[in-house]
Amino acid sequence: MLKTLFTSHKRGFLSLATRTRSGTWRSGFQTIAETWRSGFQVDRSQQNTKQQAGQLNGSPLGSMVSSLVGPREPAPPPQPVMGFFTDTSLCIGCKACEVACKQWNQLPAKEPFWTGSSYDNTGHLSAIAWRHVQFIEEIGQTRPALPLIDIQAAKSNGTIPMTPPGTALPFFNTDRWLMRSDVCKHCAHAPCHEACPTGAIIRTEFDTVYVQQDICNGCGYCVVACPFGVIARDEQETHTARKCTLCYDRMKDGLEPACAKSCPTDSIQYGEVEELKQHARERLGLLHERGLNEARLYGVDDNILDGGLHAFFLLLDEPEVYNLPSNPPRPSNNVVPASLWSIAAALLLSLFGFLFLKK
Ligand code: SF4
Ligand code: SF4
Ligand code: SF4
Numbered sequence: 001m002l003k004t005l006f007t008s009h010k011r012g013f014l015s016l017a018t019r020t021r022s023g024t025w026r027s028g029f030q031t032i033a034e035t036w037r038s039g040f041q042v043d044r045s046q047q048n049t050k051q052q053a054g055q056l057n058g059s060p061l062g063s064m065v066s067s068l069v070g071p072r073e074p075a076p077p078p079q080p081v082m083g084f085f086t087d088t089s090l091c092i093g094c095k096a097c098e099v100a101c102k103q104w105n106q107l108p109a110k111e112p113f114w115t116g117s118s119y120d121n122t123g124h125l126s127a128i129a130w131r132h133v134q135f136i137e138e139i140g141q142t143r144p145a146l147p148l149i150d151i152q153a154a155k156s157n158g159t160i161p162m163t164p165p166g167t168a169l170p171f172f173n174t175d176r177w178l179m180r181s182d183v184c185k186h187c188a189h190a191p192c193h194e195a196c197p198t199g200a201i202i203r204t205e206f207d208t209v210y211v212q213q214d215i216c217n218g219c220g221y222c223v224v225a226c227p228f229g230v231i232a233r234d235e236q237e238t239h240t241a242r243k244c245t246l247c248y249d250r251m252k253d254g255l256e257p258a259c260a261k262s263c264p265t266d267s268i269q270y271g272e273v274e275e276l277k278q279h280a281r282e283r284l285g286l287l288h289e290r291g292l293n294e295a296r297l298y299g300v301d302d303n304i305l306d307g308g309l310h311a312f313f314l315l316l317d318e319p320e321v322y323n324l325p326s327n328p329p330r331p332s333n334n335v336v337p338a339s340l341w342s343i344a345a346a347l348l349l350s351l352f353g354f355l356f357l358k359k
Helices: 002-017 028-042 049-058 060-069 096-105 151-156 191-195 221-225 248-252 258-262 273-289 331-358
Strands: 082-087 132-138 176-182 201-203 209-211 268-272 296-298 311-315
Touching: 082 273, 096 132, 096 258, 191 201, 191 221, 191 331, 258 268, 268 273, 273 296, 273 311
Parallel strands: 082 311
Antiparallel strands: 082 268, 132 176, 201 209, 296 311
């Protein structure tokens, strides 16, 4: 209990020396209050939060905190774990999801520019691009591993009508465009969440990862911790870390996220994570039956980041082809070994110092 309270206070006071993006200085107690009310309450990674909060309520420390920050809002009722299944075999690269995300979240556009190397001119996820439709254009490459599909036979046996024209399915073995709508993975154990020193990054009642803009102090620890290059600091306006919210505002009202709603091919599917995973496995089986042996799932099992991803993908090639790490490291796994090495180095230096002074 004391540890929890100390952690909460420590996060609050760490923000004491920082300035908010609105230009005003926050008091430590203001920040503690917000951390306490929102982040601390709904952090699902600490499954015993409710129990801890209950213990604090009855304790002298709990009374002291309550007198400082006022009565706590009740925790939101538990909800099913929600996420995305993105089936890249259905993506046609229309970018409706990108536009819908910008529109719903009122994210600014940037001046269009022509990269010269791709039809993709968004480039990458950023503080103002929370969805990015990646184009992987492989022209004139020979891939003997890909099956040659007899289009006439496929038409007659009904295989082609099952997939909309223009999909990324490799009908030819020389040219292909792979398309993938990239987004925050809402990792089950999110490195950005683990790295955030102020408690600005929380898990919502839907187990999604959410950045509280009024608490983020723009330190950027989350930016370097994310192994997927998703979260970014807005250098132009807010100077806070920003990323996909999984449309938390829409979810609370029972609405589908804007990007999934706008996807014309259902490449982006939204729902309860366990149901989506089951559907992803069935879809993979179907593609394997049709000869797409290189199709695979990414982030469905627990191998990635010790718990899997809540926004996972069906890919048509190896993850590296899509610029995804096949086995991303979880930075917090380095804490214990790095600490032990530091202690060992300190002991060694002390020993040398002792021997030197002894002479
Ligand atoms: S993908 Fe990156 S930004 Fe998104 S939850 Fe995982 S670590 Fe955080
Ligand atoms: S869930 Fe909402 S915030 Fe996230 S990418 Fe889709 S539209 Fe954007
Ligand atoms: S994911 Fe859907 S909306 Fe986005 S580009 Fe692909 S087909 Fe279009």
